[in-house]
Amino acid sequence: MTDSKDAAPAGGNPVAAATDTRTAADVVTPALVARLTRGVTGSGETAGHTPFTGEVLARLPESSAEDVGAAFARAREAGRRWARVPARERARVLLRFHDLLLDRQSEVLDLIQLETGKARLHAHEEVQAVAVVARFLGRSAPRLLRPRAHTGVLPVLTKVTELRVPHGVVGHIAPWNYPLELSAGDALPAFAAGNAVVMKPDTETALTALWARELLVGAGLPEDVWQVVLGEGPVVGPEVVARADYVTFTGSTRTGREVARAAAGRLVGSSLELGGKNAMLVLHDADLDKAAAGAVRACFSSAGQLCISIERLYVHASVADRFLERFAARTRAIRLGRSLSYGADMGSLASARQLETVVRHVGEAVAKGATVVAGGRARPDVGPFFHEPTILEGVEPPMAVCTEETFGPVVSVYRFDDEAEAVERANATPYGLNASVWTRDGRRGRALAAALRAGTVNVNEGYAAAYGSAHAPMGGVGDSGLGRRHGAEGLLKYTEARTVAQQRLVPLGPSFGLDDAAYARVMTAGLRALKSLRVR
Structure with missing residues (x-):
């Protein structure tokens, strides 16, 4: 499948050279479709x-x-x-x-x-x-x-096993x-x-x-x-x-x-x-080259059609101009392409509907006073649903791109003076899926991460560090959903816990000639003893 030979618009993102000339028909043959759909x-x-x-x-x-x-x-x-x-x-x-x-x-x-x-x-x-x-x-x-053994109500006498069904x-x-x-x-x-x-x-x-x-x-x-x-x-x-x-x-x-x-x-x-409207914070001490490269990955991977990609970028005012210069240069250099080979930095949006949302959000923002720092245009010269990776500044409510999920290659940049203010603004959304913090101080980055209302927060990465760590749970809060994938929680949610308890030697009730009052006294003394012995 080859890229279009049409010239890119003046100042537009370059088009990657096609190194694989196969077409869709070469790959998706009738025999392949018949084989895969057999079930x-x-x-x-x-x-x-x-x-x-x-x-x-x-x-x-x-x-x-x-x-x-x-x-x-x-x-x-x-x-x-x-x-x-x-x-x-x-x-x-x-x-x-x-x-x-x-x-x-x-x-x-x-x-x-x-x-x-x-x-x-x-x-x-x-x-x-x-x-x-x-x-x-x-x-x-x-x-x-x-199966897991647990302490029973009467240790030793009550054997408890948790099954996963x-x-x-x-x-x-x-x-x-x-x-x-x-x-x-x-x-x-x-x-x-x-x-x-x-x-x-x-x-x-x-x-x-x-x-x-x-x-x-x-x-x-x-x-x-x-x-x-x-x-x-x-x-x-x-x-x-x-x-x-x-x-x-x-x-x-x-x-x-x-x-x-x-x-x-x-x-x-x-x-x-x-959904998500994920935020990235660039602090005053961030490595700006690494943060700019990370922002490109965080905002434009899969053309921004990723639930955990970044759509809001908060940058400390003291470094905002220097960061934006680096970020915009990297964004303008992104190579668009539709070849079945490595080499393109960003592909297409998935459909006319996705493209329409991106065009509407960018167009409305610009009409209401936002500035296009990079990108901003559809690219039909490359393919019907291509759009340039786009950076906007001066975005404010009630622009749709300010609060609605775009789900495309568009990010809005906001400046801040105080970290507490940045956290508050990042949290000012009904969504809570993913967030990112960039700083040379890992301890402060982790402290800010704990204050961000999101299911995953990455320090000095956009989304991949948390998502790729499959031992740890991943998911959202608020309008970003419920439940978790990955980790023990992501496996055990597919099971029901079944508790099997076997009582041995004595019943859990009056026995051996004890009346109700005597049984209550014995159990009270036993409960006090278990606490004193630090039995959990």
């Missing part, structure tokens, strides 16, 4: 498109309500058998998947690029993230899921922006915990999810344990939520509220990662 339950037809050209990429099965029901029936039957497989054997499947993913990454990098429009390096971020999660779960899940069938609704990480990456802990999964990926990025499913089946996952259904979100999504024993969703806050209400109405749990 999809669907009686209709839908289609996915490539943002690089806007053309149809593949024709795919479309699932009806009856198809969703059939997928759940198969998943329940297969899931019961999968739950009986020892956790250590389930973990070995994930470790084999890890190796296959790294060995065959070029295949999925092509698909991610064609379905999302990303630059290849940003597609590789997904491979990295999924490999890290697979390794973490493969090594840690058996330990985290094993899978929910059954997890309904997973995955978005389009990270089609490998937010499909396979979120499904792996569900499988490790012993669940089956019925997934509805976004139709536009379904091939990536289906490729991951095929790879995991090749690693040893029983085929029916992972079911995929396709179709319009408002049609298929509610059918998935209505049948699931647990629901996971990544997407907009508005839709997330609907998913949460539907799950709560059935008294099943849910985990939701929703």
Whole structure:
């Protein structure tokens, strides 16, 4: 797939030279589509498109309500058998998947690029993230899921064991922006915990999810344990939520509220990662070159279509001009491209809808007095949905870009004089997903991080340090969602705790001839003794 030969607008971002001339048709062949969709339950037809050209990429099965029901029936039957497989054997499947993913990454990098429009390096971020999660779960899940002994009400006499039991069938609704990480990456802990999964990926990025499913089946996952259904979100999504024993969703806050209400109405749990308006703070002592390079990664990776990317940048007034000079120069040098090879620094937006939001936010801000420091224009010379990475200054309410999530390559810069003021302004949003602090003083950076209202905060990095550390939980607060992925919490949410208590020798009630009053006295003395002995 080659880049446009049209000249870039004067002063616009350069276009990366194409080093791979393959087209979408060279990669997404009818044979590949037939192979990947073999396990999809669907009686209709839908289609996915490539943002690089806007053309149809593949024709795919479309699932009806009856198809969703059939997928759940198969998943329940297969899931019961999968739950009986020892956790250590389930973990070995994930470790084999890890190796296959790294060995065959070029295949999925092509698909991610064609379905999302990303630059290849940003597609590789997904491979990295999924490999890290697979390794973490493969090594840690058996330990985290094993039965645990607890102190009983009467030590020694009461034996208590906590079991972890899978929910059954997890309904997973995955978005389009990270089609490998937010499909396979979120499904792996569900499988490790012993669940089956019925997934509805976004139709536009379904091939990536289906490729991951095929790879995991090749690693040893029983085929029916992972079911995929396709179709319009408002049609298929509610059918998935209505049948699931647990629901996971990544997407907009508005839709997330609907998913949460539907799950709560059935008294099943849910985990939701929703929107963000993430802030980055550059303190007066920050290394400005490193901060500028970090801001480019934090703001413009995947063309800003990342829930944890930075959209608000607060810079100490004493260094603001020097920082902006460095940041703007790096932003203007970003190479746009749509080749299936490394070399481009930023790819396309995913759709006309995403482009419209970016153009509207930038245009309204400029009309109301904001200044474009860098970028600011759509780039149809490169592809139909390309937009330059854009820095705005002078953004104020009620400009939409000030408070609404843009989900594109746009960042607004604000100056501050006092760190407490910067924290207050960063926290002045209903969202709370991710944040970033840049300083040479790690201790102060960590102190400010603790004051920022966000599920993850990175010091001297934009988002990748916290997100990539799969041993630690990641998620949002407020309008950014509930629940966590990664870490023990990200695995154990796919289970129910079951407590088994065995009472030995004496009952928990009057016995051995004690009347009620005597039993109460004995228990009172015993409780005092346990506290004195520092028994927990």
